[in-house]
Amino acid sequence: MVFLFRRFLLATAQVLAVSCLSFAMFSAAAGDFYSAATAADPRLREGSVNALRRRAGLDRPLPARYAAWLGSVASGEFGESIAYHLPLRALLGPRIRATLRVALPALAAAWVMGLLLAFAAVRFGFGSWEPGAAAVALIPDVVAVSLLLWVAVWAGLPTGTMTLPVVALAFALLPGIFLHAASSLRAAIRLEFVGLARSRGLGGARLWLRYILPAAANPLISLAALTAAGAIGASFLVEVITGWPGLGPFFLDAVQARDYPVVQTVIAGLAALLALCNFAADVLLYRLDPRIRTPHV
């Protein structure tokens, strides 16, 4: 339990540090929401823009703004968008749901396919797949997704539905998962205790479920946490390219408009998600590995 408690403290500290750092970084960048707006519309006068700045609290010093943002997060409003004059809770809700509708099925599909392919590659010796998968894994997500979009348009498939972003995201995640799962399984079947279990006549489902998979699971759980958080980030990209109304386009607009409270909250949210996934992985590892969980005698 001490182990988990320490990990939890560490995760909380990480999220706070990321939010602090990103707050400082965006404040250091030149300009704000209103300078972007002034550039767009030269009729706006300096005095009235400054009044608007004051109203949004942009004239206050950095620590005060950070404290205000923290307070707003704590109250459940998650800051206020300058562009929309609305608390982010109202704005983010539907967009988070849209992103999850893409990211979760894609993540699940990528893991199921990745594990099955890895099992097939190791069990039936299709080792020749791996260089191919490694090559595919090297293709940047942007290129892969654009290519997929192009194929969909060319084949006359509907592009506005959920299917395209889900498929695109799943294929972006698949090669990495497949390669890691295959190498974990390959390492596991070479373990001494697996060879010894086989020499005692064990095979089939018992050998795989009892001996090989638990030994291979350890690195995969850590990978699962990373891909879960990474899927949301990759989903942003896919959404922007395929025009899916999730967090991705919203975040992009906010960055371009310098609507920093929005950017700030989304970045802190992503950091919190990564920390949460890692913490969940730690809990799972703690549950699964008797060497951590049980006393040594």
Next chain:
Amino acid sequence: MPAIECDALSVRYGDRPAAVAGFQLRLDAGEIAVLTGESGCGKTTLLRAIAGVTDDSVQVDGRVWAARPAGYIPQESLVSLSPYLRIATHFEGLADGAHGRELLARLGLGDPRFPSAYPHQLSGGERQRVLTALALATGPRVILADEPTANLDSASAESVIEAIAEYARRERAAVVIATHDEDLIDRLGCRVIRLTPAPVRVIAREPAASGGPLLVTIRDLSKTYFRRDAWMRLHALCKALDGVSLEVARGETVALTGPSGAGKSTLARCIAGREPAEAGSIEWTIPVPVQIVPQAPSESLNPRATIAEALAEARVQPDPSLLAEVNLPPEWIHRATAELSEGQRARVAILRAAEHTGSGMLILDESLASLDRGTRNDVVAYLAGRQSRLGTTLVAITHDRGLIGELGARVIEMEDGRIAA
């Protein structure tokens, strides 16, 4: 009726020279044989080839046949049982629960905590007996046991040998036991297969001349171990050293003995400067290099490095002729240490530590305890030769009365962090 037949059997790892070559054996059902020979002569390789426990890296030529199922009992290591499974779960698919518990009980593991324990909660000797029980649970017609008694006290060793012999009598199984234990070989009184006869060397030494120049003076050394809780507060765990005073002369051999937990290793680490003491002083008359050889000497080697690289790491000139000092072929200097047997790796590790130390102080922390007889004799001869040549100071932490005699050591008995009077 033969149970094991080998004819012109050769086993090689990759494109290395054969680890076993031209091996012949015919063993009938119910027959017991002992396989012996120096470490690294291919005993494990041979047993695994007969049992069929091989992987892609192993190439087997010639004829090898054994009745199935074959029960292979490996020499215990931390990876020979799955760390994720309880002991009882390892028996699933081999024997029903009652039979498994009965086998464990026959090997002295009858306590109900054993079936539900995880491997890491057992001692090495207990795990070794679990491996024996697992092999017997498969109902084997041949048993291939690799040093099944190496980590065991004599009573447990007795129960293991008795269980194997009793099973072999009852089921008419053929048995091959690889061992270095001469007593066991005598007692079994069976056929002995000697892979390479180990040269017997007689080591006799005069007790080291005491009264050499003083090397180090230790006064009132104390050391407490602490543990941190979740709030990073310190709690005292135990007082490992409690006012130890000791003088060691140059070129002397000192044996530190005493029950485990007496503070021997802590004292050694403090002398070597690996750990700060909290009170007391260690004064060197002249500064000399100090090296500790750990309990499993071979673990100090990077398996990817060659012998030459391993030596160079410790700023020892990788001179092939050095290898001859510990009875290794000089042409092996560019072999990876991973390709050596346990005993050969130990020779390299001890050679490296000793050469690095020069005429300084070498501390052996139970380093010779796990070595087979041939390796141990060679290492002792090598260390003794260096000591008389260079005046090396030796500190040996050991329980082994025989070793203390061979080294001609002054015995320092420790207990509860003090030197017993």
